[in-house]
Amino acid sequence: MIGDFAARVQQGLEHLERERFAEAEQAFRAALSLNPRDDQLLHLVGVAQLRQGRAEDAAQSVQRAISLTKRKADYHNTLGCALRDAGRIDEAITSFQRALKLAPDALEARFNFGQALLQARRYAEAQALFGRILAVNPTDVEALAGLARAQWIAGEFESAIAVLRDGIAHIPQHRDLRFSLGELLLALGEYEAGWREYLERPPRARMLDQAGRRSDDTATLPRLPARLEGRTLKLHGEQGIGDELFFLRFAAELRARGAVRIEAAVDPRLAGMVSRGGMVDACVEKGPHLLRDPQWLPVGDLPYLLRSNGPDLPPPLRLAPLDERVAELRARLAGLAQPLIGLTWRGGTLPGTVGFRGLLKALPFESFAELAGGLPGTLLVLQRYPCPAELALLSARAPGRVVDFSLLNDDLEGMLALLAQLDEYVGVSNANMHLYAGVGGRGKVLIAGVAEFRWMARGVESPWFPGFKVYRPGPERDWSTVFEQVLRDLGTTTRAPGARTQGGGT
Template structure:
């Protein structure tokens, strides 16, 4: 290989390792000027494009590289990564298998193959692949961390911590392992150790899938400085449900003597107008007033040294608009039966949404056909549910009239009970103090903890948990039985 090309490729790899994509591109452009058809340059251009999520471009570069070097297991592994990112898991598996056939001792492709099997919920098979990678390279921190994720998804968060710690011992700055360890600790209710570690999310590459990292020229407040006479900006970073859950801390911040500015998404602006503790509400995208400190909402539990026993769990901290409640009451008409608000899925792009969302054709198995009036609280219906929904006549739908969460809140006020999968709606319902039944997967989000039917975050919530991975049948049967019992009662 041309020495200049070799030098530029090494500099490219260094830049990619620290996620300096612009610098990596400069090195690769220099290499292309020296040798325009170098397969190794093509491969790294593909890696660069993958990091930028320019997948058609990445596929083109990898295919060009493989045209020159068809038996390059590394290029095949990189190609498989594109299909993994595109969630074409069967295609990714096929390409990884070809890479392994060429080089059975290539530890990275075994770990990546494990990642695909993990996403396909084939956890036991994933573990075999991670173990293969670890046997080939015992110092492979990523494989140890990925194994920890799999153990956690098998319902063993305490055991998963062993593997995260192993990854961190090998690579102390393994931020993915640190963040995932925090999720395991929080799921176990160990907020003392989990909340400080949860701050490692900002250094995790995968945080971009669930959170928006913001940069301000003011210090982040985490409970150390006095706020008396100061102005602080509180802002959301993750989903709408997270915003609803953690905006309760605004009152505690104000009680420290601070003027609280709350930046809110447009869809929550009206429903949070009278949130206790907030001095000024700013819609996201509008110009922010001056402030002395800032804090993302999900860092407030740490700032207040929260533990499970000290969660600020007022029965209701969000109120509906009485005028809108009257309007929705008129739309629904005279009440002749108990009304149940329903949510079975979301339109979220959240990576693991399939673990918490149900098909409507399955969800209705929880609903007695007589005795209740069912109201859909979802604004949108997934394509996979539309045909069944058109044929199923037992659920009223008002999604096109739900302009924002103030309408959803008013509609919630008009029902007696909300039954929902883990989306933003049950957070709103529970924050209003409405009786809410939440159905959660075998390994739920950390906020729902383990092995309990209640939630320390919401006094009005009752949890219905899967007793086995991917098995909703038992959950739905328990909901149906409790609904029948409630009707009889």
Template sequence: PGHDLSGVDAARGAVLAAYVQLAGLLLAGRRYPQAARAYAFLYGNAGLRDRATLLHSAFCLEHTGALDAAVARYREAIAQEPDFLEAHIDLAGVLWRVSDFEGALAHARRAVALAPDHPYAVRILGTALLHLNRLDEAETQLRRALQLLPGFVLAELDLALVLLAGGRLREGWRWYAQRWRETAQLQRPSFYDPAREWQGPQLQPLAGRRIAVYAEQGLGDTLQFLRYVPLLQQQGATVVCVVQPELAALVEHSLPGVQCQGPQRELEVDLHVALLSLPLHLGTDTLADIPASVPYLRAPEAAALRWRERLAPWRDQFKVGIAWSGFLGQINNRNRAVTLGLLQPLLEMAGVQCFSLQKAAAGRFSDALPDASKLVDFTGSWEDFCDSAAMLEQLHLVITVDTAIAHLAGALGRPAWVMLAPNADWRWLLQREDSPWYPSLRLFRRGFGEAREAQVGRVVQALRSRLAQGVA
């Protein structure tokens, strides 16, 4: 939509036109923080309320994490123009992130009513249904979006998530392979060469070859899919891992023969492959095919000894590590995280000593300041994931939201209880309390409309029951 500068005097109009042009260029370049400031001037200082200013400023607010402000701006645009298709589509795309799943569905349905054959409207309806765990309906809409616009990468990726969440892994991985075309979210590493990207063992046997496996997304994804690296070694490959620096030492210790790419090391390999492409290439077609032997990561003995000694003062207590938020910028963290204050009953439980595993800033989710004796915090001493792993190995139980700590505990084979959002990530599947990826994990799902207090209450009761049984 274009900007409306009618009714503005010539001199002021020239200034505003320049601001409009600047804001548009910044938005087109995906420089959202700068674009948000330009639109804040147009909206606030200049008082523009035309459809383009409202829509684009809301979009920039959304992409800078100001979700509540973005929702309010989209609603303002729709109040001004009830049939504003793009505003309904974009509002549907942000409401699920602030736990208004039914609101997202309502605006997606409105968008489809306004434009039944608009691929973006049909896709956002599929997305809204996906986040309500209505997989069959979501699949129908997403496949229709792809009929309307073949190659529509956002619909392809949402369809992949639907299939993976439903355990239909073989087709899910194939659609997920399209993720690299969504360049706004994912970029290949600088050393990427299309001619050297591994296409699987049938086309390119690995015996005697050196292959680089590169991490591509978050720490949790890396931890989860490192399990595939030994399968490459079993095929005769020498493996180099290009992972986040804080994981390198743990990976090299846990996976003998693997060398991690560091800033001082040259990458000299025959082939390379994205880490999350390995399930596709190595035949994880069904849930039964998941390589789930744990632990596949373990802390170095020196780190284990250090942390055994450090936690020795609490040797007679049931030691529980807790984490309550993931990375604040993660798209679903508002639904995943819980506030620390809700976990207070764990801190007060007789015979239990709680330890913080919350290394990353948790923002407003750190809403309490417990006594240091109730929640011991050693995370400032973690130099890398060797320390994290060694500390987790000394705990009786980890209680966490869906974040890298859950994956680390699972990869170490340590008992962990994971509190999931209603729209849990695809890897946790639906309804079940266990995980085929991690045998040592127990899942506590929050239902749609269920208060976090109730979810945490179930965790607290489960821990009481476990302690009453004397299970350590």
């Protein structure tokens, strides 16, 4: 019995580490059946649920854990994250305060508390909180990132950059701060300085360290020459699927400079579609064994290596869905009311990552569901891990017009074929938006967090995604005005059904 219990707990932890969250929850529940009053297991069930996007379920599980032992700060922090993601911001703030009362030096709880204050539009309090921390410790990285974020949301762009530069002056070796600075500079269109700082991204360093290339010094990284005749270039994917698709667009410049052969190592889910796109000559699965060969370049280095500083930025990488998958999806969509509009309302990573990129991008769901109810045609749910309550509310707002395609997030060839049939896509920035751009889509992107550089800091368009429209709620986070504008725009821009349905391979 004891061995069985321990095995199930270990299995759940392994699933959690590998981001198999549903399997992790199942394993933890199996262990919990052997010891129903184990508060740690209840907390782990809540963590697995939270990572599946099931915020309300997570809150209930963690509350049960807290009822068994009230003095564990990490439980209150997790509860705060769940309540925040469920839109219960005031309750989330209370939970983070309780976590900090139990563990005043808990970095993640402190950072999450500041982010919750920002979400509650209590910008002055957030800036004051991070400012107090920095007054005691000017090298507190979480506080530096939090203060910069607060200022950025408030539209104080130069102040945010100044905060990060001040932090870097104190701790110049800190990659997270330099990475964050690079993204902010890029969002303002300061490409030369931005791409230089972007070289310091922690995922790049970890990837090269894993491959044993610790000697790669970004300070002395040579640029690529203007002419590449006869050269073979090898590009290694990194970070997430969206990042790989985004940076592979720069392969076109390599070809324009005369590169005779381009090879790419990517996520295996992308290999087929990238190969069919014709921009690369060979496509293999990425891995640290390849990077041991210094000929393989991290694909995110290309803009710096090529001095891609605008104004003529490369367009998105073109992608062609498989003919048989297009036929399959057309059959599933047959008879649905037109237009077909894809929806996502949550994206990004969960809390716990320092800086700007490790923050969940989530729209206020009840308001988003109201928006969805005003949209025409059939609404296709493309959200990863939508929870039953979300689907129920969408269906209540748009009776008979909601179809759940969320499982295609684990079948990217199917997702690409589906995206090629859409008339519109409304949602937060995620990998599917990159895929949609690849099939010629022109989506409507709702900036739910700090703007990623791909969507810039200002304006209604991005030079990286021509034809897409960008919507920002502003410092006051006024989503009602944003959603009204989306509805007005959709009244005039929804394309004729069937205008983009081509396949491209077998």
